[in-house]
Amino acid sequence: MRSQFGEVSEALFLTQGYAYDSMEAAEARFNGGDPGFVYSRFSNPTVAMFEARMALLEGCEAARATATGMAAVTAAMMGQVQAGDHVVAAKALFGSCRYVVEELLPRFGVASTLVDGEDLDQWRAAMRPETKVVFLESPTNPTLSLVDIAAVAEIAHAGGALLTVDNVFATPMLQSPFELGADCVVYSTTKHIDGQGRCLGGVILGSQDFIDTKMQTFLRQTGPALSPFNAWVMLKGLETLPLRVAAQDASASRIADFLADHKQISRVIYPGRDDHPQAELARRQMKGGGTLVAFDVVGGKPAAFRFANALKVILISNNLGDAKSLITHPATTTHQRLSAEVRAGLGINDAMLRLSVGLEDVHDLLEDIGRALDHAD
Template identity: 40%
Template sequence: MKPHLGHDKLGLDTLAIHAGQPPDPTSGAVMTPIVLSSTFAQERPGHHKGFEYSRSGNPTRKALEECIAALEGGRHGFAFGSGSAATATLLHTLRPGDHVLSGDDVYGGTFRLFDKVMRPMGLASTSVDMSDLDVVREALTPATRMIWIETPTNPMLKIFDIAGLAEIARAHGALLVVDNTFATPVLQRPLDLGAHVVAHSSTKYLNGHSDVVSGALVTSEDALAERVGFLQNAIGAVPSPFDCYLVLRGIKTLGVRVRQQCASAALIAGRLAGHPAVQAVHYPGLPTHAGHALAARQMRAPGAMISFVVRGGLPVASRFLERLAIFACAESLGGVESLAEHPALMTHASVPAAAREALGIADGLLRLSVGLEATEDLWNDVAQALDGAQGRAAGA
């Protein structure tokens, strides 16, 4: 029998390739098979080999769930058909009358779920800037059962103190949920810092190739995991076996991808900060960023997402996006290809205009997802688009 090493003894890059993915016992295939069967034969009624119906469980999905759980250092992993499906399923662990305290800067689809889907069902939510822990304490209510954050946030790239928020949540008897999509377990592991649940849009960095929509939850809370498992099966928002295979395939290169993307993003952010067409740059790796010191403590690198404000507002921002040659103007993030988008008109259009303005999601704000193209090629593309956008907006 081959020796077995515990996950706590292996590095992330090793876990990404091997966790939940031993060679297939039937054929010896080193790549996890795609099991497309919707149902599984039982030896006799109620006695099966761990699988009975693919909504309830599937061998390919099981491999993905074990892998993501190992990467995040959790005991239980759950895969879903999208990040929004993962969020909605987790919110169903709450009851009418419960309250969710959310960070003020979250993905527009998450805000939409809180405000337009769960609120009519009796689940209240409010949002605050969680940069100040005293503000968080004051915003808690007797009905608060969950604190939901992103860090870095989308799109303003704020950094929130996971350990500090976890302490507040536990003292209040609430769950701390951290959407770790932007950072990934390569850069931070929220469960290690005291969070109860990690959420992912695994469409993004985990898959990394912009060819599948998927989501995930990870927790080490046994009772919560039992409830989430029940809801996963009952609601049924699960990914297909082929989608699970695609995410598993993408995860194998997660570490090398994210590290290279971070290196390119740091260089581009630094140059943007010195460009005359740029009014402000939001990137945790810059010393001028309000969360720079905290990011250095709780993250291994500042990430590969950059938000910045161009001088000239919407006309210049639109012209910039039109002039890009390598960056694609598209929603989503975290793939091997570089993407650029306009949050106010695209990913965060569902957030009310007044709330966007309060957050700083201005008409001149742009968001970059830095991919794996050559770093100098990416910078040259950004620079020429900035220069051209400013010239054309001024009538040149």
């Protein structure tokens, strides 16, 4: 969409409201007779451009952008349920998503069951007549285990429920949940879609009917809207998304291979490697191994800390999908609120680090990792 000036870079409509030529024109906007914009909590031209492009990229009919990824997940859940309904979700969820399913929804009379996402029998057994939503992320954070999206979609649909997939780790470039049967896809666009660590954002995607009937009123009345400025940044991010993800995926694959051969590393988890426990599923539902690598350092937490503290190019940070490579120790950061037992159940141990591979020269990254591993000894 271009304004009358024919700008090449998308226009930033940093406005809250819209002026009408007459009272009659305002009336027509509000009663739907004229489809123009009325207020930026409902819609905004820059945000609408971002939404339209996300829908095209994902291959679905409609999208609504939100202020953060968590706003997208919360709205996607709340918009689909009411008291008395039931949600089934994988245990291995990003912590805040797990809070929404496990603690927030039950406060409003929506029961939830968490299952081992890899075990299809558990998904089947958890379904109830009142199950309305099935929710998963794949690959999961931080253990990069996978859920068979097509199989879970079948189970959800057989039980009369809709499947929502958090596709943050795979990105739109490496996995297409709608092609695998999902009804709703959510992203934290904070991650690869911005891709340069600047703005928070989120998006909910689905059919026009799904967005109109389940999301529109909830979003309009509760207001988790994306700022037009952040939408503009995200639009810039989309222009380079395929190139960035391809480069980061290639570097992650090389780094995973390097780590797997290193004596200081006892385990590497990367969905693109043949030794990933679900390598066959990864090949079936993903177009690459992704931009994240998880690994255990020999010597446990002290060695993992010595290694990460010795890195010079890779930054210690819990974010991901950035052009800068970022490393985190899930047990003491993103997953520290979980009990040691729950962490163990998810496969998160004290030796594990999660690396989000950026756009630096891969040789610099390999050198940084190799040198820092000498300090881990």
